[in-house]
Amino acid sequence: MTDISNLIQPDRGQDAVTIHLTTADGYDEYAKTLSAGQRASLTAQKFDGSAGQVAIVPNGDGFIAVGGVANPASLSSFCLAALADKLPEGTYRLADAQPGAAMFGWLTAHYSFTRYKDDEKAAGPRVLLTEQVGRIPAYLAEAEAEMLVRDLVNTPAEDMGPAALEAEIEKLAKAFGAQLQLTKGDALEQGYPMVHAVGRAAARHHAPRIMHLTWGKESDPVLALVGKGVCFDTGGLNIKPGSGMRLMKKDMGGAAHVIALAGLIMAAGLKVRLHMLVPAVDNAISGPAFRPGDVLNSRKGLSVEIHNTDAEGRLILGDALTRASEENPELIIDFATLTGAARVALGPDYAAMMARKDDTANALIEAGKANDDEPWRLPLTDAYREYLNSDIADIVNAQSNPYAGASVAGLFLDRFVGDGIDWVHFDTFAWRPYPKPGRSKGGTAYGLRAAWHMLKARYS
DSSP states (O other): OOOOTTSEEEOSSOOOEEEEEEOTTTHHHHHTTSOHHHHHHHHHTTOOOOTTOEEEEEETTEEEEEEEOSOTTSOOTTTTHHHHHHSOSEEEEESSOOOGGGHHHHHHTTOOOOSSSOOTTOOOOEEEEESOGGGHHHHHHHHHHHHHHHHHHHSOTTTSSHHHHHHHHHHHHHHHTOEEEEEEHHHHHHHOHHHHHHHTTSOGGGOOEEEEEEESOTTSOEEEEEEOEEEEEOOTTSOOOHHHHTTGGGGGHHHHHHHHHHHHHHHHTOSSEEEEEEEEEEEOOSTTOOOTTOEEOOTTSOOEEOSOTTOOHHHHHHHHHHHHHTTOOSEEEEEEOOOHHHHHHHGGGSOEEEESOHHHHHHHHHHHHHTTOOOEEOOOOGGGGGGGOOSSSSEESSOSSOSSHHHHHHHHHHTTSOTTOEEEEEEOOOEESSOBTTBOSEEOOSSHHHHHHHHHHHHO
């Protein structure tokens, strides 16, 4: 992971380059405070104060930096990210402002995935000074959680298969003194039959498994996190075209989200009894692969007719959600890279969210808005339950019509969550197809900060 631990430091009067913030509307007034040569420099750089613009202006023997933002008095998470990305190596402080929430984007702008090659274009560290010393650890933890998701999702499936996911969770458990139960082989086939069925065609070193981490006092409210861990998805016998398979290393993005979220929860010592479940599989093609038309048993006892082997994520989540429900949790949150329909509906910048309870959904939306990670609620409505009817089993895994695909997938999962349990489902892309300041192309967390801040408010 990119080392960001020293990129924001307490301001003790160190030598630093000053960053001036302005807006498009306020630029003319700001420019009056500069010399003619400095104004000419900004004009040459086509700087007009628009949000995201960055300029460097001579100042005696050195320089000052100028950044365009929407509102210097209220910086959002990514207001300083363009500055952190474009400025040369050095130490900086804001003029007449403190970074606040923008610490997050300053940190994440330094991210680079270099496991397989050195990033020769990466600039050296840009250090930001702040008087808000007490806020540094919180934003550092959130940025490191975001970067963990990016690293896990960006890693190819051969190096981030079920065994590697297991190793990540084992590392997490050791770091916080949590307990980890691993189920695979015959015990998996008996206890989690849909997880086994989806993963049984994979090579031995990518054998299916489910990891169940527990942490916290048994007397505290039970919080369950469930993450989809399809480490690579060929589509099974309903094989994807090459273009659709290209990014399927990211199909374990839900697992990456809950690993990062669990780390935040345990590090902060939230008053919960945490259960984190990650079913991990490769949806591969070989002789033992499950087939369209098969009827699978499930941990809950529901029979599931397979209409499409490329709708496999909901199968492994079904067994995991059933197990999570057995703990009588106060709340279950699952994350999954589940449907293309969610991407068609919302594009790449929003996580689709479905929830049983309005209060919980509203709390997540408000937490997301406050932290620049807003989820968008989609309906979980009885009107579409009939799309999952089967002629020969209790339920089908994929509808035969093209309508409301994300909601129908959510309704499938809903059948495996215990009655009356407060449950939230995030259908997250876990991938950014194009970069933005502080948000690199590739693996990305969506809904992570919304969930974290909602949970922190509820359980801290």
